[in-house]
Amino acid sequence: MKKLLLISLFIVGLAFSLFNFKGLAAQGDFESIVLDFREDIPVAEVQRELNHLAQDLNLSPQLNSEFSSKDNIYIVSGDKNTLRTLKNAGLTEETEYIEPNYLYRAFKAPNDPEYSKQWNLHNINIEAAWEETKGNGITVAVIDTGVTPVPDLKQTKFVKGYDFVSDRIEAYDDNGHGTHVAGTIAQSTDNNYGVAGIAYEAKIMPLKVLSGSGGGTVADIAEAIRYAADNDADVINLSLGGAGESKIMQEAVDYAYEKGVVVIAAAGNENRNSASYPARYPHVISVSALDAANNKAPYSNFGAGVDIAAPGGSEAGKILQNTIDPENGKAVFLGFQGTSMAAPHVAGVAALIKAAGIKEPDEVLSILKESSRKVEQDPLNHYGAGQLDAGTAVKLAMQGQVSFKDFFRWLRENGYLNPRFWIDGGTIALLPKVAMVLGSYILAWFLRAYFPFAWSWSLTSGLVAGSSGLFFLRGLYIFDLPQWPFRVAGSSIPELGNAIQGTSSLNPIFASVAIPALLIVAFLGHKSWKWFAIGSSLGVASCLAVNAVIAPELWGLGDGIWARGFLVMNAVLCFALAQLASQGENKTA
Amino acid sequence: MKISGTIERKGMGPGTWALVADSGDTYELKDAPEGLRQSGLKVSVEGEIREDVMTFAMIGPVLQVSSFEAL
Numbered sequence: 001m002k003k004l005l006l007i008s009l010f011i012v013g014l015a016f017s018l019f020n021f022k023g024l025a026a027q028g029d030f031e032s033i034v035l036d037f038r039e040d041i042p043v044a045e046v047q048r049e050l051n052h053l054a055q056d057l058n059l060s061p062q063l064n065s066e067f068s069s070k071d072n073i074y075i076v077s078g079d080k081n082t083l084r085t086l087k088n089a090g091l092t093e094e095t096e097y098i099e100p101n102y103l104y105r106a107f108k109a110p111n112d113p114e115y116s117k118q119w120n121l122h123n124i125n126i127e128a129a130w131e132e133t134k135g136n137g138i139t140v141a142v143i144d145t146g147v148t149p150v151p152d153l154k155q156t157k158f159v160k161g162y163d164f165v166s167d168r169i170e171a172y173d174d175n176g177h178g179t180h181v182a183g184t185i186a187q188s189t190d191n192n193y194g195v196a197g198i199a200y201e202a203k204i205m206p207l208k209v210l211s212g213s214g215g216g217t218v219a220d221i222a223e224a225i226r227y228a229a230d231n232d233a234d235v236i237n238l239s240l241g242g243a244g245e246s247k248i249m250q251e252a253v254d255y256a257y258e259k260g261v262v263v264i265a266a267a268g269n270e271n272r273n274s275a276s277y278p279a280r281y282p283h284v285i286s287v288s289a290l291d292a293a294n295n296k297a298p299y300s301n302f303g304a305g306v307d308i309a310a311p312g313g314s315e316a317g318k319i320l321q322n323t324i325d326p327e328n329g330k331a332v333f334l335g336f337q338g339t340s341m342a343a344p345h346v347a348g349v350a351a352l353i354k355a356a357g358i359k360e361p362d363e364v365l366s367i368l369k370e371s372s373r374k375v376e377q378d379p380l381n382h383y384g385a386g387q388l389d390a391g392t393a394v395k396l397a398m399q400g401q402v403s404f405k406d407f408f409r410w411l412r413e414n415g416y417l418n419p420r421f422w423i424d425g426g427t428i429a430l431l432p433k434v435a436m437v438l439g440s441y442i443l444a445w446f447l448r449a450y451f452p453f454a455w456s457w458s459l460t461s462g463l464v465a466g467s468s469g470l471f472f473l474r475g476l477y478i479f480d481l482p483q484w485p486f487r488v489a490g491s492s493i494p495e496l497g498n499a500i501q502g503t504s505s506l507n508p509i510f511a512s513v514a515i516p517a518l519l520i521v522a523f524l525g526h527k528s529w530k531w532f533a534i535g536s537s538l539g540v541a542s543c544l545a546v547n548a549v550i551a552p553e554l555w556g557l558g559d560g561i562w563a564r565g566f567l568v569m570n571a572v573l574c575f576a577l578a579q580l581a582s583q584g585e586n587k588t589a
Numbered sequence: 590m591k592i593s594g595t596i597e598r599k600g601m602g603p604g605t606w607a608l609v610a611d612s613g614d615t616y617e618l619k620d621a622p623e624g625l626r627q628s629g630l631k632v633s634v635e636g637e638i639r640e641d642v643m644t645f646a647m648i649g650p651v652l653q654v655s656s657f658e659a660l
Binding site (some may be wrong): 144145175176177180210211213214215216217218219221239240241242243244246266268269270276277278299301315323326334336337338339340341 | 600601602603605615617619620621639640641642643644645646647648649650651
């Protein structure tokens with residue numbers, strides 16, 4: 001009983017340390033350094049060292065707080081160089097440790113000095129989105145009054161645009177509206193100047209269709225939409241509208257939609273029930289406006305056709321961006337309001353969603369809607385699906401996406417980034433195990449390309465169980481504890497047949513398609529265990545394939561061509577089984 | 590068509606000129622003539638609605654003025 005308790009405690013402790021491993025996240029910022037003097041040295045000696053720091057190194061050590069005196073914890077302000085100096089200051093004998101006093105913050109805010117005035121970005125939870133993506137690789141077409149490269153668009157990337165009003169390549173702004181809209185989408189951010197934009201690593205395609213006085217024809221706008229679709233724009237922002245339905249415009253919108261472009265438009269500023277054109281066309285995401293308190297802005301249209309609500313500002317709080325003063329063309333920071341300002345918020349977030357790997361316009365829309373903050377009492381449809389939430393949208397988009405970041409997260413969550421794994425793992429054959437894990441991951445990735453499914457906890461557990469088990473456990477030997485539980489926990493499904501005996505030749509019943517087949521038959525009807533079964537089938541496929549090359553020894557079949565053939569055949573069967581089982585899944589990833 | 594009302598500057602985006610008719614309807618003035626760019630001006634305007642024009646202000650039907658007289 002005591003042994004069982006010990007084993008349980010040990011496993012709980014190990015699991016705890018694995019899940020709390022911070023890995024790469026440990027590289028932080030610091031502005032001060034912690035010095036912990038030993039408690040068993042005389043106070044006078046600590047004082048002498050403190051004086052030495054003050055006089056010779058010009059530092060002023062302070063107790064961290066009134067509670068620190070007992071533990072002798074002192075703080076000095078300084079950077080990397082100070083840290084190095086301190087470590088070489090001959091304090092090793094007197095201190096327990098000298099380390100950076102890392103700054104902890106929820107998310108990193110950009111350094112743009114006026115960022116704090118952008119309540120709108122705060123309201124859409126943008127910093128959580130920036131943790132994952134800033135829109136790199138995506139092009140957003142701004143169909144508007146043109147865009148002038150004002151100073152706070154200096155770092156922003158542009159692609160070639162067109163001026164449909166004057167028929168020329170340069171599409172500069174002579175009004176101030178388009179530049180402001182472009183700023184909301186991709187203002188240069190973290191550049192120590194001005195304000196921030198939402199998808200600030202995305203590219204802007206400036207298309208001028210509205211004259212300096214703010215109007216333009218549907219023919220020009222329709223042509224601009226087609227131009228954007230033909231020139232690889234991923235998102236189109238239309239902060240414009242009118243009352244007239246137009247065939248040429250609707251066809252242009254459908255054309256862009258067919259090409260996978262997300263089209264977003266402002267709902268209109270008449271405070272009436274139903275969105276204007278083009279916002280009310282199918283395949284256009286229609287955006288109503290919120291004020292700083294997240295209520296409908298007084299001017300915003302609502303009701304029929306509104307898909308989602310985003311900050312547009314009101315007299316009490318406007319949207320601040322860098323643009324031009326229409327009077328003299330000079331760059332200024334101006335606060336504007338309107339559904340014109342709300343639409344580019346959604347366009348920016350759509351760019352982030354696309355950068356996170358979601359391509360189809362319908363999927364982008366469903367992520368925007370699903371991630372938005374629902375408004376309980378909304379009988380007049382002021383808000384559509386709800387209030388825009390960039391952070392949740394991007395997180396939702398990342399789910400079910402296999403990215404490099406994802407892979408690292410998966411490695412970390414499964415303990416493969418733990419230093420302990422590399423040390424203890426040295427006692428067993430490490431490289432084949434790594435190959436099995438990678439192999440199972442790659443197989444799953446292949447399968448996803450054909451049958452999109454969600455990347456879930458149960459699937460990854462299955463992959464690990466099937467391919468390698470928690471194999472670092474196998475190298476552990478603890479006094480007074482039997483070793484076989486570690487061997488079993490550290491074995492993959494194909495190795496279970498020989499784990500208890502501790503032999504190295506595989507049992508052909510376990511090292512085959514049999515167990516995955518049983519698991520799939522047993523769990524096919526269950527929502528999440530099914531994915532464990534599919535994952536383990538892929539894991540076993542990878543494990544058997546790697547074994548076929550490296551260590552094909554099987555009971556009764558030896559380690560020759562028959563054993564290899566048996567393993568390869570079963571690996572193929574496992575993959576086919578996983579493919580078959582995942583086929584019925586809808587595209588809900 | 591002939592509409593009488595009051596000229597107003599509407600603050601959508603960088604702003605635009607509007608005619609708020611005596612009926613209460615708001616019209617956006619397309620390329621407002623110099624003489625109409627004056628808030629509070631009471632006018633009678635002759636013009637036509639441009640269904641084929643869209644604007645960033647989106648405050649109502651777009652009215653192209655052919656002639657006007659101050660009241």
